[in-house]
Amino acid sequence: MTELTGKIVLGPHRYGKAENRVVRIVRDTDRHTIRDLNVSSCLRGDFDAAHLDGDQSSVLPTDTQKQTIYSYAKEKGVEFVEEYGLALARHFVDDIEPVGAARIEIEEYAWERVVVDGVGHDHTWTRKGSEVRTAAITVQGTGSERKEWVIGGLKDLVILKSTGSEFRGFLTDPYTVLEPTTDRIMATSLEARWRFAGTDVDWDETYAGIRATLCEVFATLHSKALQQTLFEMGKAALERYPVLAEIRLSAPNKHHFTYDLERFGVENANEVFHADDRPYGLIQASVLREDAPDAGIAWEPYTGAV
């Protein structure tokens, strides 16, 4: 048995306040707007004494981070969640001495106006879609060492095509019993995250455009496999938005099995399917620009939600 004898030391560590459910209403006129957010803060820095000696003198309480998150929703506003996240992250790095880097993770839930007499209502909405917009903003260092990364994204975008997808010509071994197919349902619950090359971005327009691009390619590309579809989706997003350095896609292959009805004398020409829960294929791919700037700690997750 391999046994180690080296000194035991504190490794990387960080802390913050997760899942602050901030709802921001702008009511300057009778036509209100809403931003519905789940915000998490995460601080790195010199907190060794808290771990080694229980000394809290360098530890800004997570409760304080919470207060700041809610207060900044008014002080700075949340016109764009990415700007709001940048303001928070910069504050923690610049104003709280022991903090070396801060990460703000945001989930945004979309709402759409209730239609009354054909018009969107001023101050009533229903939740729109199951999908969640995400952002992860990381700020590190001060002065000439300052680095800032913004990752945008979405998750839980459930998308399905009922034809235009095949899977055949694959590698086989003694455990291979799958039949090749030239026509199947392809469905996934997409998670996509894209890293911006900078922070001077038309945030909402870019989000809408990337989402539309991903859906369009999924719809129109005749798919030989989910891998191919994901690559083409990511490539199209980068081609359309030079402000993107890279995009990462994670896609469970939500299997829809053609139900065997022949035994009952019923024809089933890809009309009736069983939507299975588990197991599922899980495909992950990234698409990059060769001149993408260094990602640093931008991709290191915190809550797992973003």
Next chain:
Amino acid sequence: MTELTGKIVLGPHRYGKAENRVVRIVRDTDRHTIRDLNVSSCLRGDFDAAHLDGDQSSVLPTDTQKQTIYSYAKEKGVEFVEEYGLALARHFVDDIEPVGAARIEIEEYAWERVVVDGVGHDHTWTRKGSEVRTAAITVQGTGSERKEWVIGGLKDLVILKSTGSEFRGFLTDPYTVLEPTTDRIMATSLEARWRFAGTDVDWDETYAGIRATLCEVFATLHSKALQQTLFEMGKAALERYPVLAEIRLSAPNKHHFTYDLERFGVENANEVFHADDRPYGLIQASVLREDAPDAGIAWEPYTGAV
């Protein structure tokens, strides 16, 4: 201690196959349509011997019910989920001898076409909204004893208004510390179920109309309390649709607390809220027509999902 000595006997019982995830694609032309369902069957009847003696000779396996559910999606189609449910329930009562009554519970998940070049795509969709359309179809007895009930509904319809809601003038006791308010966020995740007076209904049009009516009243009624809003929502639905006998509404009061920012010198005129998870108020009300036909066993739930 109260002790009973009576004979121990079998009470009410039933069984079925829950949560069959049926996806039905109609592909008669290049423009496909999709119905995405979660279907449960439930049979009542003379199954005493199965319980008392383990004798299965009267028990149609739940696996057989599953096969029927999938096969009927092609044999009968699912143009309207209520008709599909009626066909299934009638089959079990009419064709399987020991069955005295059958209940079919259906959840339907909505999809919307992906837009490509401004046009909805032929065979690609994304999941639309978090809300679920529901139906519970019950068929009991044969011949002159035949009764049929259809309950339609929705759940997980998350709706919020940022003003136009107050709560004051309430009863107080020594545990009352709540401050009255004349302006608050009112939000809920609505569950509504409506019972039809018959089975000759324009199912999809009625569903869309009731949903729109519920949302409109929620939006436009100045609310003195969630109770009042629910009653007026239900009343409006019944007024607009004489085919409805009654409607039942269950609405968690999803509390949004105005965040205290004054301690930081920041004004918060109902602009920043904390969306709390638990506890929540839970309001349940029903609205009836006085000439509503008898509901029989129509409201007895099975899976709890409908």
Next chain:
Amino acid sequence: MTELTGKIVLGPHRYGKAENRVVRIVRDTDRHTIRDLNVSSCLRGDFDAAHLDGDQSSVLPTDTQKQTIYSYAKEKGVEFVEEYGLALARHFVDDIEPVGAARIEIEEYAWERVVVDGVGHDHTWTRKGSEVRTAAITVQGTGSERKEWVIGGLKDLVILKSTGSEFRGFLTDPYTVLEPTTDRIMATSLEARWRFAGTDVDWDETYAGIRATLCEVFATLHSKALQQTLFEMGKAALERYPVLAEIRLSAPNKHHFTYDLERFGVENANEVFHADDRPYGLIQASVLREDAPDAGIAWEPYTGAV
């Protein structure tokens, strides 16, 4: 199309505060005890004006109910959750004028002491099991009209036997493709609820005894079907506890399919299974005493959790 013309009126209604997460520590000595509860209150009574006119003068706020729930955890204690629930329900009926009936639903999460040097620690616990103990206490009316019902129970008790279960000799029809079996895994996530004949009960001892009885019968009865097993489980509980009037059991048949390994030349004599998610059989049965007192509104659910 059937159309109704009757007057539209308010039907049954009720309201309360759901899911108050009360944790009660008794720390009179160094050896602490913990009760970890999820408590919901539900009031019925004359609240018509709140629905019809928005008049809150008879409405005790759900916030007040919350305060009472937390305060009673100290004032009355929670030595037994059923007694605590009775105290709360009696209070609402007796002390709040418009209240005609009150229901308290409780989920309790079990904890077990962390073992240190072979001994249970004084004030540290880990959560024990996935199962949840439940109680639903209903109090209705005052004086000679007073009625009280207590329902105990459990849910999410996942139990499995790897042999001693068969399913054969069942009814068949053209959709029946299931093969009979004389040896299968039988597994469920049990929900059981039992109604007491009175309120003078040794609550915790009875709970432990019923739970043990249910598990024992599941283990030792050679099962010809889940229906038979459920009936015998319920019957045994009633036989052992004369204080019970009836018991209701709901059991999803969590299917474990023997995996086909023969195609790979590997024998699988009921050794490797796929645990499927959906669909699942769902069996519901009740066992009664013939002299069971009237259940009144005891079984009418509120949150759906109990």
Next chain:
Amino acid sequence: MTELTGKIVLGPHRYGKAENRVVRIVRDTDRHTIRDLNVSSCLRGDFDAAHLDGDQSSVLPTDTQKQTIYSYAKEKGVEFVEEYGLALARHFVDDIEPVGAARIEIEEYAWERVVVDGVGHDHTWTRKGSEVRTAAITVQGTGSERKEWVIGGLKDLVILKSTGSEFRGFLTDPYTVLEPTTDRIMATSLEARWRFAGTDVDWDETYAGIRATLCEVFATLHSKALQQTLFEMGKAALERYPVLAEIRLSAPNKHHFTYDLERFGVENANEVFHADDRPYGLIQASVLREDAPDAGIAWEPYTGAV
């Protein structure tokens, strides 16, 4: 706006079959044993053509991976989940030509025997606890390039102490309103993952010992902060098990707020708490040996579950 012009290329990618729900019964004698697993496979290698051209000739279907996972549960057995995972990962790397590295992620759900007449039953169990044992096995390269890493762990271990925890002396800023405390509830839902220095390990004994060590330190250390507790927990595990190279801990601070009952004239000396859902503090720390071997790709997550 920063715009990039570099060539767009495929970045890191991988794929597999997630969440195979394998249940393995050993029934060589009347006393059966059970292993209840959720197994995911993940392959890396030269799959560029599948992404760039839709060419599947190097792609072993995820369905094949599923078949292998189930078959190996019999062929190799699952006496220890880590050995089973190693066998699977080695197979994919050694026997499937395009595969450069394989990762197997496993969740294991614990069961305990039902007690009948004071004895554990031969073939009936109930699910034990909410916690999940985890393993992530990674195998990379062949021949002299071969590397193997095993990470063990647990998650969803909910642990609480009702005293012996303080939080004071922390850093303050204008947003700090938290009061220091010398006595509070400390509770978390622990996730811990530990990396082994080798693969010659007494797997089950080590798991039980680490789990016990983590719980003991949580219980017995007077805590000045969750950070301190986590570090001491990890340090104790490494001290006791020289076979460990490092341990990573992630702990949500599940806040229990002392409920304000004074306004009702009721004393509350840390006896009644509200268990809040969100937000929560989230503390993450690692403890390392200075001579820990290189971790390579061992920590790169796949499903997010491990």
